[in-house]
Amino acid sequence: MSGSSYTIACPKCQTVNTVRGKAMTLALTCSSCKTYFGVGKWSKDLTTFGTSYEPVLPIGAKGKIDGKVYEVMGLVVKKEQKYKYDWREYIIFNPFEGYAFLSEYNGHWNMVWPVDDVPPLAMSASDFVDEGFHFRLFQKYKAKVIYAVGEFFFDVVHITETTFNREFIAPPLLFALEKSDDSVLWCKGEYMTPSEVASAFQIPVSKLPSKTGMGYTQPMMGKIKNGAVVSFSILVFIFLLIAQMFFSGSAEEKVVYQGNFFQADLKDQKFFKTSSFTLEGGSKSLEVVVVAPLLNDWFFAEFSLIDETTGTETIFTKDVEYYQGYEDGESWSEGSTKGEAFLSQIPAGKYHINIYPEFSTSSHEFSLTVKRDVAAWSNFWLTLLMLSVFPIGYFIRRNWMEKKRWSESDYSPYEY
Template structure:
């Protein structure tokens, strides 16, 4: 520990951190540097501006088993408002920085210099490998130190513009490349994104969040309308909901910038409205109307900015009655093949659309310098009901993970009294409920098909399939169709049990451009009940302009309904084409055929009919599901 007097004002200064080379005098803001055993005056720096940060000098925390202490504090600004960076010393001898922005914290340790890396070669969305780690560039920016306190590793120059590149990698890896005033060989800081509760700092030791009271009850500088700011310490732009005036926020004051047009679309959520999503109560602090133009047609949508003090900012988007809840996603956590696909969380997302999104109107407060006409390249990758969304500008690329919500879910979350408009059309990430229905139908159809095959197997196993009659019928040449000469009687045969009957007719003498009809009557000799059937066999053939043709055949069959057991006789009455006598041989029969009766044989017609009916339902379900996807992807431009 080094103690001494400030060279400027004489106040006592102390170096308690072994890595610190500069300490900011708490009385006169002089940067006191230790050079050997001497203390030197290295100029002055502005005092820290009060922010909403819960951190303060001297706090001790613990992350991943390593303890640390906050020993220094910088405030930087790139023209859009200051952010806080805290210099920390760790128990294992490392040093680093704890930065906070938009409600998120990043604990980074110094990993030395990366030689050969050039600033001009790094752009948002670029992918690179650094020290065997895959990274995605999220932001490229610059800023100046505007205020400081405590102990620091080196001098700070409030006049110097320092350049940096932020990148992310898998599993929460966060990297800052600090180029300083150089264009190559940056200092590398490796770390991770953390929530406030993960900093390992006892809640009772953190500084109470200080609200800028003068902004919480501010008034519009244009129309004097009352404005209630919900995140005054992080708000950079405010758009008046009454007159559309856009105002900047700087040092606790509002300054008029310009008048904006009001949104054309009605706002479903109002400023200050609270709702619970993802287990967190959010408050709506602003909304903007954005649009894109595709093939000359403008497509507008609304985006609602939600805020929670601990979780920061997130979005709720509404388009044509469809809602998507968007949460921030580190670029390194999504493996993206541009305009082809994205992989995140073990799920593949297919590229759906890429458009130029334009900010048309804004209302409420925003954490960046929003302006009317702001443009970004918006690309959406979908795996319904989820999506990965990329918004890219020249200086920054941001990713969000979306989850489709029904209007009922949003209405219940925000306790809205009136129902929200019904969705129109199909949204990119809208879940295909027809597909879910199709999958249920397929599962049940599989069960019923299995049952059908089991039933068919049981019936086949139980069937007698017994040939009870094999009768040869030959008509005399003098026979006339339908007369007693064309009748024939079989010997009696026995049916041992009730069952169906299959009658088959096989022509013993082939037909040639002729037909034969057989009327069969099964007479129960015990009851004299008669069961009749008729089967016609025909065969025709010839040649025409299209070539040879034929129809029919030399056999036929028919199933009879169930017959009771008993003794039966078959009587056949034959009809035939009169031309058969002229076309037949001069000697021998004109008509000769075989009748075969098979008792208790499986009838496949019921099985085929049942199979068709069972397949029709899943086929229709597949058709409707496929139609939904077809309609969805009609809107894709990738």
């Protein structure tokens, strides 16, 4: 600490303490005998603590949070009176902003500051909405100071013992209500990562207590907000749908070949050869549609699409079968007389198709239609599925973590 000539003598050991907070400081611990005392004439109590704690943020250290420089004035260690856990609160100060607290529990940090804008809440409410955030009651407690060092702008020991606290969370935010017979104080808070705290005070993060468990205001998966995930997902899905509609609408589906084939024309040959056809544009899809007039029969063919320039063959097969009947008073049918083969990424060029058919006993003819640039809807559904992975995974994980977070609370909305 530097720059203060304001001094107060310890009522117990008479050591003269330099007081950084000047007349704003209303209680402090003696730098020599560690006795806690109030500076006012009205305050006669002296408190000594049976424990001690080394502040990880040194008293007098300065740190920059949200562009504002704060100085660490004091540290209190508080113990909850029902479940007996303890946590640490550093009181930090800036003359233009007032005071705030950096609260640490299990390596998780919150910056908490008094607010004038009281949230719209009846005193008995267990939840409320403030600026679009839904705050839920997380805990009620009474606490006791088990250790204090540094300076305080109020009698932190007395006030802690006489206030009843309620905390409402909407991670990463919180509202804390401290109520006593003489005071109702609302504070707002926000989760800080240990690296943010370490960076603010320019100390190595390894010097801060390591995180255990989940912080009660710890945001999940970084700073992702539910609303933002939903909004962005809707935006992306709309964009995907528009893109698919555009591609479907602009797909040429140009018939580049159409022909009918009869078994009788085969004679001694094993295959039919279509006439040449030209595919234009760059790499695009090709759909080959086979229609065979079948009834309780099948048709099969092997096709070879031949690039007449490069000699590259793309070989594929297609079978068509169609059955129908009447059984137990009901008619039934299975299959179709039409079949489509889809060929991806066929470059432009001059092509023909060799067809190696297998006719069954009653099938003796078929027709062939070749279409260029046909849109595939299956890509759309797969993309939709892939895009859904993130929001679905996020909400599943969020629900799991929320349940885990609230398992620490007596007011959990979840059942376990």
